[in-house]
Amino acid sequence: MFKTSDGEEIFVIDAHIHLWDARPENQRNVHGAQFINCFHNYQKGLSPEEYHWSTEKFQYYGADILYEDVFVNGYADMAICQPTYLKEFYVNGFNTTEQNAVLRDKYPNQVLLNGAFDPRDGEPGLDALTELVEAYKVTGVKLYTAEWHGDSKGYKLTDPWARRYLEHAQGLGIKNVHVHKGPTILPLNRDAFDVADVDDAATDFPELNFIVDHVGLPRLDDFCWIATQETNVYGGLAVAAAFVHSRPRYFAEMMAELLFWVGEDKLLFASDYGIWQPKWLIEKFMAFEMPEDLKAETGVDLTLDVKRKILGLNAAKLYGIDIEAQKTKISAG
Amino acid sequence: MNAPAQQSSDQREANDQRESDVWARLATVSDPELDESVAAMGFVDTIQIDATGEVQIGFRLPTYWCAPNFAFLMAHDMREAVESLSWVSTAIISLRDHCNAKEINHGVGAGLSFGDTFPGQTAAELDKLRATFRRKAFKRRQELLLRHLKGADMTPQQLCAMHMGELATLPLEDDEALNLRARYQEIRGEFGGPAGEGDLAFTTDSGEMLTPDGFGDYLQDLRRVRVNAEFNANLCRGILQTRYGETAEE
Numbered sequence: 001m002f003k004t005s006d007g008e009e010i011f012v013i014d015a016h017i018h019l020w021d022a023r024p025e026n027q028r029n030v031h032g033a034q035f036i037n038c039f040h041n042y043q044k045g046l047s048p049e050e051y052h053w054s055t056e057k058f059q060y061y062g063a064d065i066l067y068e069d070v071f072v073n074g075y076a077d078m079a080i081c082q083p084t085y086l087k088e089f090y091v092n093g094f095n096t097t098e099q100n101a102v103l104r105d106k107y108p109n110q111v112l113l114n115g116a117f118d119p120r121d122g123e124p125g126l127d128a129l130t131e132l133v134e135a136y137k138v139t140g141v142k143l144y145t146a147e148w149h150g151d152s153k154g155y156k157l158t159d160p161w162a163r164r165y166l167e168h169a170q171g172l173g174i175k176n177v178h179v180h181k182g183p184t185i186l187p188l189n190r191d192a193f194d195v196a197d198v199d200d201a202a203t204d205f206p207e208l209n210f211i212v213d214h215v216g217l218p219r220l221d222d223f224c225w226i227a228t229q230e231t232n233v234y235g236g237l238a239v240a241a242a243f244v245h246s247r248p249r250y251f252a253e254m255m256a257e258l259l260f261w262v263g264e265d266k267l268l269f270a271s272d273y274g275i276w277q278p279k280w281l282i283e284k285f286m287a288f289e290m291p292e293d294l295k296a297e298t299g300v301d302l303t304l305d306v307k308r309k310i311l312g313l314n315a316a317k318l319y320g321i322d323i324e325a326q327k328t329k330i331s332a333g
Numbered sequence: 334m335n336a337p338a339q340q341s342s343d344q345r346e347a348n349d350q351r352e353s354d355v356w357a358r359l360a361t362v363s364d365p366e367l368d369e370s371v372a373a374m375g376f377v378d379t380i381q382i383d384a385t386g387e388v389q390i391g392f393r394l395p396t397y398w399c400a401p402n403f404a405f406l407m408a409h410d411m412r413e414a415v416e417s418l419s420w421v422s423t424a425i426i427s428l429r430d431h432c433n434a435k436e437i438n439h440g441v442g443a444g445l446s447f448g449d450t451f452p453g454q455t456a457a458e459l460d461k462l463r464a465t466f467r468r469k470a471f472k473r474r475q476e477l478l479l480r481h482l483k484g485a486d487m488t489p490q491q492l493c494a495m496h497m498g499e500l501a502t503l504p505l506e507d508d509e510a511l512n513l514r515a516r517y518q519e520i521r522g523e524f525g526g527p528a529g530e531g532d533l534a535f536t537t538d539s540g541e542m543l544t545p546d547g548f549g550d551y552l553q554d555l556r557r558v559r560v561n562a563e564f565n566a567n568l569c570r571g572i573l574q575t576r577y578g579e580t581a582e583e
Contacts, residue, residue, distance in 0.1 A: 031432065034397035041396070045575035153454070183398040184432075187456035189447065191465065192400055218366070218568070221469070221561035239568075247567055253560045261557065298553070 002075040002282055002311070010286070010308050011323050013112075013315040014079040014278050016178075016213065016238045016270030019066055019103050020095035022059040031148075032089035043275050046242040051277050061274055063103050071110055074271070074278035077312070077330060078321070080112040082142035082178055082213075088149065101136055109329045112319060114140040114178065117169065119161035120149045126168050133172040139319065141174055146182025146192060154185030154192060157201040166205055176318055177201075178236065180213040193219045195226055202230040209318055211268060214239040215258060224261035234318070235262050237310070238272035244284045252291050259300035268318075269311045282311070351382050351420065355390070358414040365463055366403050367566045368470035371411060374566070375573055386422035388415055393430050395572035401433040402459055405450065408441040430576075471524040471538055473562050476555035478517045479535060481510055489548035497521070498530035 002010040022036035040058045043051075053061075061069075070076045081100035085093045093099070097115045104113040115138040117129045132138065146154040155162055157179065166177070185192035195216045202210045215235035216223020227233040235258060243251035258267055269285070271278040290302045316323055359372040371377055371392065379391035390411060394404060408426045415424035426441050428434045433451075440450025447459050482492060482503075501518070505511050522528045526540025535543055543551055 031397075034432070038396045038398060041572050041575045045571040183396075183400045186454055188402055188451050189455040189457045189459055189462060191402075191462055217561075218565045219561070220564060221557040224557050240564075243564070243567075246571060250560075250564050250567055254564055257557055257560050260553070 001077055002286060004286065004304070008304070010075075011312040011316070011327070012076045012078075012269070012278070012282065013312045013319075013321070014070060014074070014076040014271050014273065015211070015236050015268040015315050016082050017066070017070055017079045017273040018084065018095045018275075019063060019081065019100050020060070020084070020274070021092065021099065022090065022094060024059070026090050026092055028089055028091050032086070032094075035086065035089050035094070039275050042239070042242075046239075046246050047276055048245055048280055051280055053274075058274065063106065066103065066273065067107065069277050069279070070271075070273055071107070074273075075282045076110075076278050078110050078112060078315075078326070079273075079278075080114060080140070080315070080319075082114050082180075083116045084142065084144050084147075084180075085116060085118070086144075086147060088147070097132060097136055097138070104136075109326070109333075112140070114138050114142050114176075115174075116142050116144075117165050118143075118147060118149060119155055119159060119165045120152055122161065126165065129165065129168060130172060133169075133174065139174060140176035140178060141169060142178040142180065144180045144182060145197075146180075146184050148184070152186055153188070154182065156185070157197040162201075163204070166201060166208065170205060170208055174208070175320075176209045176211060178211045178213060181216070181219070191219075195219050195223050198223075198233060199226040199230060202226075202233045206232060208232065209234060211236050211318070213270070215254075215262075215267070220254065220257065224257055227262040227266060234266045234268060234314070236268050236270045238270035238276075241269065241271070241281050241285060242276050244288055245280065248288070249291075251288070252294055255302060256290065256294040256298045256300055259302065259306070260298045264306040264309050265314060267310045268315045285311070348382060352380055354418055354420075355380050355382070355388055355415055358418060359390075359411060362407065362410045362414050363470075364403065364569075365406055365466040365470075366400070367562060367569065368466070368473060369566050371407055374569065376407070377411075378577075386420050388421055388424045389427065390415065390424060391427050391429065393428065393573075393577065395569045395576060397430060397432050399431065401431075401437065401451070402447070402462055404428060404431060404433065405437050405440065405447055406459055406463060408437055409447075412441055467520070468524060468538055469558050469562065471520050472555045472558040474513070474517045474520055475525075475535065476552060476559045478513045479552060479555075481513050483552075485510075489543075489545040492535055493533075493543045493545055493548065495534045496530065497528055497532050497534050500534040501530070 002012055027033050036059055070079050081103060083097045083100055084095045087093050100113055104111040113136055115132045115136060117125060145156065179198055181193045181195060183192050195212060198210055198212055209232050211234040212223055213236045215237060217239055227235060240254055271281050286307060295301050356372055359377055360370045362371050363369060364371055364374055376394060377390060377392045381389040408428055412424045412426050415421055428437050436450055448455050479492060505514060524538040525536040533542060
């Protein structure tokens with residue numbers, strides 16, 4: 001819960017956190033080492049200095065530190081664990097549903113657990129998805145379309161198997177599909193970050209909500225356009241939010257674009273913890289004001305009401321959370 | 334003792350000249366995704382020139398995972414640009430700390446196409462990808478110039494009716510404005526229809542006329558492309574600096 005200086009309470013749902021294991025003994029190869037190094041550079045590149053971690057801590061922080069950072073110091077009332085398997089890079093996976101379930105089981109009122117699937121797992125993967133949904137009772141999935149898988153360097157949501165998986169997931173009661181675009185996809189001549197397949201999938205699966213991580217960055221322009229057309233396409237603010245500290249003017253310009261095209265009802269706050277910590281992100285986000293010139297030019301503003309939606313109300317709607325009831329549950333422990 | 338010292342000083346001068354020739358060529362090579370030069374982005378960090386005119390260029394990117402297709406295009410374009418210098422016998426481009434460094438260095442060095450560099454992993458060459466981002470570059474450059482001219486008190490009516498010849502002779506004063514105009518003129522022939530002196534300076538990328546009524550909405554549409562490109566360039570600079578501890582030129 002964030003309290004404004006006027007004592008107003010803001011219910012916070014962090015829509016994207018991780019509990020990963022990137023310790024050297026879990027790294028399968030150089031790609032595993034480079035993957036976590038890259039994340040660590042994002043932390044160091046965009047966080048205030050006091051929030052930079054050592055390599056050891058960044059590779060593995062565990063459930064207790066996460067709880068402290070996200071829920072005790074980080075203002076979050078709830079947070080959504082988004083798994084990223086990366087079995088090609090990490091022996092036991094990087095951040096699996098199973099690993100994240102430990103956290104959810106410990107803090108069931110505050111942690112929302114999502115699952116994942118990979119359409120390249122074919123027929124057996126469909127059964128595994130059924131088992132996953134039954135075992136962990138998830139209502140959302142996180143898809144990382146650039147994940148390596150044997151010889152494949154990624155997939156698109158329009159691939160026939162991806163469509164079969166989406167159909168199957170919908171049949172199992174999945175409502176929310178978080179999509180993360182990454183850098184490698186086959187064939188390599190295509191733009192791996194292209195978000196056009198989200199557009200097609202969103203049209204074909206109107207009952208599902210598609211939450212595009214990092215608001216489609218580095219294709220924010222195309223994402224904005226798609227989210228304008230498709231009522232069931234949302235944007236997660238991880239990465240983008242971190243600019244509030246290092247580059248506030250670009251953060252302002254980007255928020256103005258997002259509010260103009262995508263709208264205040266379709267943006268979700270996300271820290272991407274442990275890359276960034278919700279404490280400083282939320283403090284700076286709450287203190288941030290849209291510059292006058294951008295307000296005048298685009299006609300949008302980042303008012304307290306808009307901030308409240310982005311920080312929690314929008315995610316609560318997607319996940320069917322009754323905030324008042326949830327507050328009672330949380331305070332009862 | 335004087336003569337050799339003199340000679341080496343001349344040689345040094347010649348070498349400095351050659352190195353600045355190479356930098357000048359690299360300044361013309363863009364990261365297609367960002368429409369910023371590989372030199373200005375700080376991607377190139379070493380240039381070595383030997384007596385036979387062989388130039389070795391080392392570069393690295395903000396992450397190990399940066400898209401291999403764009404990395405290939407940059408390496409390919411750098412080789413072509415530097416080899417266009419008359420004194421250069423060959424330019425060897427060497428990407429490092431990247432998941433496809435080996436393939437890209439080999440492919441560009443051997444003069445292979447993208448398809449032959451990544452056999453079985455690509456369905457076509459990179460022309461379409463390059464064209465997509467060149468179109469975005471057109472929009473971004475146009476928006477920046479229009480915004481600047483609008484800020485200098487030109488009206489939408491004037492801008493919508495302006496011809497290429499008028500644009501070329503506009504009395505612009507500061508370096509920024511001159512640079513924005515030059516960058517726009519450089520790309521205008523590729524998009525927006527005929528670009529002769531008597532043709533409209535500002536049209537949509539497909540060559541449609543702009544109208545004063547729709548001008549505001551049109552700019553807002555272009556703005557999206559620019560904000561995205563600038564955001565990405567900032568992110569790339571920040572992460573490059575964190576990865577290598579060097580400051581790239583703004």
